Every structure is written in structure tokens, then in C-alpha cells.
């Protein structure tokens with residue numbers, strides 16, 4: 001009698017990175033190659049036709065009048081602050097739980113960031129904390145000039161509440177929308193949610209270039225023209241004179257060509273990200289604290305899928321052991337960064353930001369993640385927690 005040997009089960013062990021940019025590149029490679037070749041042929045490396053086309057498409061996508069394509073998300077924020085005339089002696093309110101650039105840009109224009117705690121459910125700036133932050137800025141002899149919310153992990157901040165709180169002090173909003181291009185709130189897209197919005201095209205952002213890039217979006221003619229001048233050494237059009245202090249802040253033509261290709265599939269990618277977020281939330285319900293789900297009115301761009309979990313570092317290690325990539329965004333709240341120490345009064349109490357920094361864990365996310373991979377990730381999280 002011949003024994004029927006049980007076959008080894010096929011164990012799927014290929015690594016799952018936090019971001020997988022290779023699959024997207026493979027999907028789009030032909031179109032990207034073609035567009036880059038076209039840009040090389042015409043040779044207008046700086047502010048070539050692709051930049052103008054991208055600016056028009058991004059403005060139309062967001063439903064705003066002006067888009068200025070720039071060198072990075074950080075530079076977009078700096079140029080917005082410069083265009084608004086914010087500088088020495090001024091204060092800008094920023095969330096304490098975000099990427100360091102949100103505060104660094106304020107310091108780069110010689111103003112002072114005032115850290116505001118975030119909402120525990122959405123991870124975004126808590127509008128109810130704005131009055132106290134304004135008062136604390138004034139008590140320090142600073143002139144509050146703007147409120148700069150971040151749409152963390154792609155989810156638009158609560159702009160109606162933030163606007164109401166900022167309006168009470170006569171402060172405009174500047175959106176740090178570095179992570180949220182493609183998100184929407186009450187039928188309006190990111191870019192149109194604040195008087196001026198700044199986007200990043202860093203490769204791992206929802207709409208990512210193959211290098212650095214960013215954009216400033218606004219309906220305001222004067223701000224748009226100021227940002228355009230600042231982007232090119234303060235010059236007006238082809239003029240020789242510096243009308244104001246500017247910088248080298250342009251998006252490269254070749255990056256614009258790449259972004260045009262990515263934009264052509266962006267809506268489908270956003271839908272896929274939302275689908276994966278919903279799948280994760282279904283699988284991890286009751287296992288970890290889930291990120292707020294999309295609703296009829298709030299659509300996240302799902303730059304990251306970030307859960308909260310106790311014993312975060314142990315869970316992370318268990319995923320690393322299974323070759324599953326994770327991210328800690330953000331492990332240190334801004335008021336604990338050495339670079340911002342001089343900006344602090346020592347009185348800062350930002351308990352929600354502190355808690356989140358200890359508990360957040362970002363799981364693999366991206367338009368090319370498969371359902372099976374998301375299931376493997378969720379299973380690994382569940383097993384890691386069960387074995388604690």
C-alpha cells in the first residue's frame with residue numbers, strides 16, 4: 001500500500017512592507033517611462049508644461065482656483081507662512097501629535113509654534129483647546145497669527161469646529177494637508193477645506209512622486225501670486241527684480257510628469273485604500289482601538305492605517321518577527337523633541353498626545369496591498385495580543 005504523503009501546507013511567508021511602492025511602479029511603469037521620455041525630449045526641466053498641467057489638474061481635483069506646485073510639503077508650508085507675512089514675534093497654533101515639520105516650518109519663519117493637544121478618537125487638533133492656546137501665546141507676549149491643523153494619517157481635521165474656534169480670535173486656518181490629499185469633508189476635497197492648504201508628494205504620501213514635491217492650494221488670488229513669487233526667488237514672472245524674499249521652491253518637471261501618471265489612477269487608489277481600511281477594521285474590531293471609520297461626510301485619504309494598542313512595542317516585535325512592516329507615527333510628541341525645547345514654557349500639558357505616542361501602531365497600507373495580506377497582518381496582530 002502506498003502511503004499518501006500529506007503535502008506541506010503552502011505557507012505564505014513573503015514579507016509585507018509598511019509601504020510597497022514597487023508594485024505601484026510596476027503597474028504604472030510604461031506610462032511613467034513614456035512621460036519622462038517626453039519631458040527629456042522637450043528639455044524644459046524647470047516649470048515645463050507638465051508642471052502647468054499638473055497644477056491645473058490638482059486645482060480641479062480639489063475644487064480650488066489656484067495650485068502652485070512646489071519642492072516639498074515642508075516648503076509648501078514655509079511659503080504659505082511667508083506669503084501670509086508671519087514672522088518674528090508671531091505665534092502659530094499646531095497640534096502636538098504630528099510630524100516634526102509641522103512645528104519646524106513655524107520656527108523656520110522665525111515665529112513660535114504653540115502646541116495644542118489632539119482629539120483621542122481622530123488624532124487631530126482638538127478645537128476646544130484653541131482658546132487656551134491663544135491665551136498662552138498672548139501671555140508670552142506673542143501675537144497669534146494662524147491655526148495650523150494637520151489631517152493626520154489622511155483624515156481631514158474637524159475644519160468646521162476649528163474654523164469657529166479660530167474665527168473667535170480672528171485667526172485664519174492653514175491646513176497642513178501633507179498626508180491627506182484626496183480626503184474629503186462634507187463634499188469638499190482637501191485643498192478646499194481651509195483658506196490655504198499645503199500638500200506633500202513625498203513618495204509614501206497618498207499621492208507620491210519619485211522624489212520630493214508638494215503643492216499649495218488656495219482660492220485667494222493674492223496669496224497664490226505671493227507663493228508663485230516666493231517659489232522663484234521672489235521674482236514676478238520673468239522679471240529680474242526680487243519683489244520679496246523668495247527661495248528655490250519649484251517642483252521639477254520630471255516629478256510633475258510622474259505625478260500626472262499617478263493622478264490618472266488616484267481615485268481608484270483612494271477607493272482601494274478605503275476598502276482595505278474597512279477590512280482591517282472589520283478584522284480588528286474588539287482586538288485593538290480602531291481608527292475612526294469613514295462616514296458619509298468624512299473621507300480619509302488613508303495615508304496610514306493606525307491603531308492603538310497597549311504593549312505596543314511587544315505587538316510590533318511580533319509583527320517584525322513575521323516580516324510584517326509597521327510604523328510608529330509618532331513615537332515622540334512634538335513638545336518632547338529636543339529641537340523644540342527652546343520654544344517651550346515648561347508648562348505644556350498635552351496628555352492625549354502623550355498617550356497616543358505610547359500606543360499608536362501603523363499597519364501596512366497602500367493601494368497594492370492584497371486582501372490576503374491584510375488578513376495576514378490582522379491575524380498576526382490578533383495572535384500577538386492573545387499571547388501577551
Ligand SMILES: *Cc1c(COP(=O)(O)O)cnc(C)c1O
Pocket residue numbers: 072073074075098099101102150176178179200201202212213214
Ligand atoms: C510629510 C509631512 C510634511 C513634510 O512634507 P515633505 O514633503 O516631506 O517636506 C509636513 N507635515 C506633515 C504632517 C507630514 O506628514
